[in-house]
Amino acid sequence: MTEKIGVVGAGIVGLAVARELAAVRGAEVTVLEKEGRVGAHQTGHNSGVVHAGIYYPPGSLKARLCREGVALLKEYCAAHGLPYQEAGKLVVASTRAERAPLRALAERARANGVPGIAELDGLALREIEPHAIGVGAIHSPHTAICDFPAVAGRLALDVAEMGGSVRLSHPVRAIRERPGRVEVLAGRRKFAFDRLVVCGGLGTDAVSRMVGAPGDVRIVPFRGEFYALKGAARDLVRGLIYPVPDPRYPFLGVHLTRQIGGGVLVGPNAVLALAYEGYKRRNFRNVGQILGWPGTLRLARTHWRTGFKEIYGSLVKSVFVREARRYVPELTAADLERAPGGVRAQAVARDGRMVDDFVVDVHGKVVLVRNAPSPAATSSLAIARHIAGIVPALVR
CATH class of the missing domain: 3.30.9 (D-Amino Acid Oxidase; Chain A, domain 2)
Structure with missing residues (x-):
């Protein structure tokens, strides 16, 4: 019997998760999106940077999934003819006081396996960016730019080609976990799934309350x-x-x-x-x-x-x-x-601390992506693999 999995949210993370579950698990996947198009919020309102993994604490989910995600995203864009350009990045120290944190950032980047990291002085940075100034810089030559809405659109096509569906203009109104299934009221329809993955982005709190799992962060x-x-x-x-x-x-x-x-x-x-x-x-x-x-x-x-x-x-x-x-x-x-x-x-x-790392929780048959800020778009295909590894642990 084909497994039925629902995904809430047609941003780049939700669509990547849907594609991964359909490809690897052979699941019948349905993506539920309240807007009339995919990638309507964070996916379509960012700077388009494919982060190399410079900033994130070594060993964190962000560090690992960013580095994995870069490779997967570059390969995916090449396979589908989507724009991907290694424009290169300079992180510039404008004062002497910033030299020490800049060196620490370079060490972190190397610990995360970011390729090609070079530390430059004020003259060398101008060879990369002739109109820029600073007392020093880190150069990341493989930091790239791409079109994330175009990637999201291609992922949605993949889901459809694998037998799934992306239901636009289907806002989730209620979620109930029943024996053996999860019932979701979206738009004017009721859906029944074996499992549900919530990639709600800005709507995460509202959907989490429907699940009965408001959580310890908001x-x-x-x-x-x-x-x-x-x-x-x-x-x-x-x-x-x-x-x-x-x-x-x-x-x-x-x-x-x-x-x-x-x-x-x-x-x-x-x-x-x-x-x-x-x-x-x-x-x-x-x-x-x-x-x-x-x-x-x-x-x-x-x-x-x-x-x-x-x-x-x-x-x-x-x-x-x-x-x-x-x-x-x-x-x-x-x-x-x-x-x-x-x-x-x-x-x-609750204590006012901004949560830095990605956070994914499991509540019954529901997987909740609690925190997926930047570099989530860069990491989306790797996040999808990570979540696909969590979903099988749920018990029917």
């Missing part, structure tokens, strides 16, 4: 806003230029990112949003749920200075310009125009 959304370089200013950036990150946060700071197609993004910042899909500043739809989680207020109390700085940068364009000019001083305010942003689903614990 999703706190952070809006990331971007500018794009205009005209000739795009030629000032060849690849990717990043700052040395603040180790207290899982965000990487305002950076310059070349895109598939030739554009260059500047950003993102990280502003607490008050709606799970808070792409606009005045969206307060979920303020009660977000602020009602004790971890949100504890996070705000601990990091209020940084939060205020991010809000100020959101409102004042010159802050973005100043951050970009630290690395490419030729840029001016006239070179930057607003670009679409995104919202990051960041898990926060």
